Amino acid sequence: MKGEILKMLSRAEGYTSGEHISEQLGISRTGVWKHIQSLREEGYTIVSVRKKGYRLEHSGTGFSAHAVSSKLRTEGIHIEHHEKIPSTQTRAQRLAQGGARGWTVVTADEQTGGRGRRGRPWSTKKGTALAASIILRLDKLPQEAAAITPTAAVIINDVLQRYGVDTRIKWPNDILAEGRKVCGILTEMHAEMDELHYLIIGIGVNVNETDFPEEIKPTAVSLRHLTGQEWDRSALLAALLDELKKRLPEFEENGFTPFREDWLRYSTVINKEITIHQRHQSWKGRAVDIREDGRLIVETETGQKEVISGDISI
Numbered sequence: 001m002k003g004e005i006l007k008m009l010s011r012a013e014g015y016t017s018g019e020h021i022s023e024q025l026g027i028s029r030t031g032v033w034k035h036i037q038s039l040r041e042e043g044y045t046i047v048s049v050r051k052k053g054y055r056l057e058h059s060g061t062g063f064s065a066h067a068v069s070s071k072l073r074t075e076g077i078h079i080e081h082h083e084k085i086p087s088t089q090t091r092a093q094r095l096a097q098g099g100a101r102g103w104t105v106v107t108a109d110e111q112t113g114g115r116g117r118r119g120r121p122w123s124t125k126k127g128t129a130l131a132a133s134i135i136l137r138l139d140k141l142p143q144e145a146a147a148i149t150p151t152a153a154v155i156i157n158d159v160l161q162r163y164g165v166d167t168r169i170k171w172p173n174d175i176l177a178e179g180r181k182v183c184g185i186l187t188e189m190h191a192e193m194d195e196l197h198y199l200i201i202g203i204g205v206n207v208n209e210t211d212f213p214e215e216i217k218p219t220a221v222s223l224r225h226l227t228g229q230e231w232d233r234s235a236l237l238a239a240l241l242d243e244l245k246k247r248l249p250e251f252e253e254n255g256f257t258p259f260r261e262d263w264l265r266y267s268t269v270i271n272k273e274i275t276i277h278q279r280h281q282s283w284k285g286r287a288v289d290i291r292e293d294g295r296l297i298v299e300t301e302t303g304q305k306e307v308i309s310g311d312i313s314i
């Protein structure tokens, strides 16, 4: 409800009367007033003038469900926010198993057990990071769904570039700036052989961190480091969700194909000599292309190989 009120106030030219809000949202005038008070306590500056109503003067930079909702331009996205949670990904899994609809998004201000691929940890510090897991129910076959990771990487990269950050995609699931990791994407799916039940895209962005745990200091970077300014996490997440909501139907219709050229342009690995680290082996080659299903094509002395999973060092 607070998100709806914020949305109305931020879209209004001047004042919005309490009566209008109460009519539009089907709540009492006292209810409106209580929500306004609660928003003020969270740091929003809302001016009220008798007979005129309310006007939003300063939209806070807090990270909450209604802060994100009020900044979304697209409809149909439901946010479940947690102040502290082990992992938004695990919570989203549970919600999806319980039947939650597509475009339910779990967010958190702090994750105590944030995870990356193969059980690796993902650091999400309180008050500075962006952590979100999006439940998607797409009309796709399981084998077609894997290419959602490079597709999401292109879309996220576009949004960050629009904000003026020079980011690049590192296969399979990282977004780098100045050669360091600013964002990680974790895609998980629940499927049978011929039926995709749901996908969960987990997005972790380093936003306002000024410091990182010792073990990732050399390889991690935050948007704040890169731009020298504090970012509004809810505005950034709203922008990411809007863009994903707008462009994923294209993936549902035509797969990775419409995104592939952009991926190649943004990639840090194409035409580079790389080492691929897989579970039981590491080998060298030259990355030359990406397939429509998201597999990386690598030229080696013994011919071309397709890589489904692994980590790359350049």
Ligand code: BTX
Pocket (backbone or CB within 6 Å): 086, 087, 088, 089, 090, 111, 113, 114, 115, 116, 117, 118, 120, 121, 122, 123, 124, 130, 131, 132, 133, 173, 174, 181, 182, 184, 185, 186, 202, 203, 204, 205, 206, 216, 219, 220, 221
């Ligand atoms: P990944 O397996 O590619 O990367 C994990 C590795 O990245 C770690 O082993 C560590 O070296 C490094 N790392 C950990 N934290 C950070 C960080 N904050 N910044 C830079 N490097 C780091 C990447 O997996 C996918 C991460 C997805 C995270 C999201 S957050 C929302 C959702 N919830 C959840 O538990 N995971 C996802």
